Amino acid sequence: MNNQGCERMALEDKITTLPDDILLTILSLLTFKEAVATSILSRRWRYLWTSLPSLHFRYEYVVQKDSRDNSLQHYHKVHGVYEDRCIQMVNQVLRGRKGQELQEFGIHYPLLERSTCHIDLWVAFAIAIGVSKLELNFSPYPYLIPICFDKNYSIPLDLFDKTKGMEPFLVQLEHVFSIPTSYLKVQDRFKSLRELILKFVDLTDEHFETILSNCTSLECLHLNHSSRLVNVKHTAPHMKLSCLEIYHCSKLENVEIFAPNLVSFKYRGSKIHIFVKDANQLVNLCMSSYWEGELEYPRENSLGLPYMQRKDFVFGQFADYLSRLEYLMIDVASFEGKQGFNKVPLFSNLKHVSLTCLNSSHGPSGMLHCYHTVAGFVKASPFLHRLELHFHLAPIKNPELRRIAISPHRYLKEVLVSGFFGNELAKDIVLSIFDFATELEKIEITTLCLGDLSKRPFKNPNADIEVVRRSIGQLHQRLPANAQLHFLGDHF
Structure with missing residues (x-):
């Protein structure tokens, strides 16, 4: 040697x-x-x-390299031999910890209702040991086709209820993981929990209220694809909650939350009724609704509430907070034509706005309306620093863009355009930004779509990279003197 x-x-x-x-x-x-x-x-x-101190068990640690296979055979592997391997790994690790302190615990694997007995015990362990962050991410893997009759896991309500004992779970923890009760923080089990992330976990309205009523130290609650929520309410003040995110809860019709220190509220789904009470610290707002069609409004109206008008979805329901906002993400369909658009209030503190739209030309979700929306926000936001445009679909037509007179904007320094196909209309919109963003320093362009915060960035297969590169070259020639253009391609 x-x-x-x-x-x-x-x-x-x-x-x-x-x-x-x-x-x-x-x-x-x-x-x-x-x-x-x-x-x-x-x-x-x-x-x-x-x-x-941080344990996160992920899909890619268990599944072999054929993970892009979306065949039925691979589905049975994921919910057969690979699932057994995942469960065995988690159980083995928890058994070896002997009650050591744990700050974060997360499962990132498409587990289903049939694994309830194991998941219940893991959640009980995490709560009893006093984790600060608990994440259950049971999202179907991107290349995996879910089977319609599979049911999602649902957390036992008793685990989040201080008035209910944990004795049955404590007995199992000692029996399965050899963890004596003396190691656990049973009486103060919610004191440490700061962040709770639940994806593809079925909750009821009672779950929502019980979690917020008992987890008084909770600062961030993230719910994604919880299909049993309908009318979620927490009317007592929750003093610690600063971040609430609710995505793709298909049956949800109404949200009422009282959180005086709420800083960030993010929602994606149908146009529903949302009442956020006395959130005087709210500065980050994401309100993204589905496009026109059957999903734009809740499928059922079990509460008998009137349908929410597009122009009121953001500007009506959050009227008291608009002047304080520093970040706003909305879809352009939130404006019901120019009449609603012209009523945009003054955003005196807005520094970052993100707009999502289809890549079709006409209609309330189209690119022409997106352009008018951009013009309105630029006029109404004197201190706007960053503008993002996110297009979702391939263009159908390229009508002529009729420019709107927009005064020079000295504070706009950064622009991001995602879902860029290189079509004439998209290119003209970018060129129009060059005209009024006189102090622009950086523009980033990518073919990936980044407009859905609840999902990973995705690539539209219809993008013609040669057309995109040609348009990028033309934009380079018209770039403002002090600005740099970064083409990110398929990478972000």
Whole structure:
């Protein structure tokens, strides 16, 4: 063995002799997958990663490289041998921790209702051990076709109710994971919980109220694809909640929340009734509704509420907060034609606006209306710093863009355009921005669509990269003197 190899082995031996807390600090600087990989280094390292203060078990750690396969055969693997492997991995790690403190716990695998007995125990463990962040992400993997009769997991209501005991779960925790009750924070089990993220987990209206009533330290609640929510309310003041996100809850008709320190509210779904009470700290608002069609409004109207008008979905329901907003994301269909558009109030603090629309030309969700919306926001937001435009579909027609007179805007420095197909109308809209953004410093353009915060960026297969690059070249020639154009392609 050469001298370099001997020196490397000596260094590895010195690292191995360090105390566990220092080694865990080193592991915490790695990704979870990299930390797990250190288990092959030596006997000392084999189980060290299981003592990390943050544990997130992900789909890609379990499933082999055929993960892009969306066949029925692969589906049965994911919910068969791979699912068993995932459950076994989680159980084995929790069994080895012996009640050590845990700050974050997350499961990122498309588990279903049939795994309830295991998931219940994991959630009970996380709550009883006093985690600050709990994430259950049971989203179907992007390349996996879900089977319609599969049911989502639902959390036992008793786990989030202080008035109910945890005795049945405590007995199982001691029996399955060998964790004695003395290690658990049963009485103060919600005191540490700051962030709760639930994706493809079925909750009822009672779940929503129980969680907020009992988790008084909760700062961020994220709900995604919870299909049983209809009329969610929390009318008592929740003093800690600063971030509430609700996405794609198909039966939801009404939301009422009283959170005086709410800073950020994000919603995507049908146009429903939303009442946010006395949120004087609210500065970030994302209100993205579905396009015109059968999903624009709730499928059922079990509460008998009047249908929400497009022009009132944002500007009516959040009228008291508009002047305070610093970030606003909406779809252009929130404006019912120019009449509603002309009533845009003054956004005296708005620094960042993000607009989503289809890439069709006409209609309330089209690019022509998007252009008018841009003009309105630029006029109404004197301190706007960043503008984002997100297009979703391939263009159908390219009508002529009739320019609107817009005064020079000195504060607009950054622009992002996603879902860019290089069509004439999209290019003309960007050129119009060059005309009024006299102090523009940077514009980023990508073919990926980034307009849905609840999903990963996605690529539209209809994009012609040659057309896109040709349009990018033409935009380069018209670029303002001090600005830089970055074409991000399919990467972001």
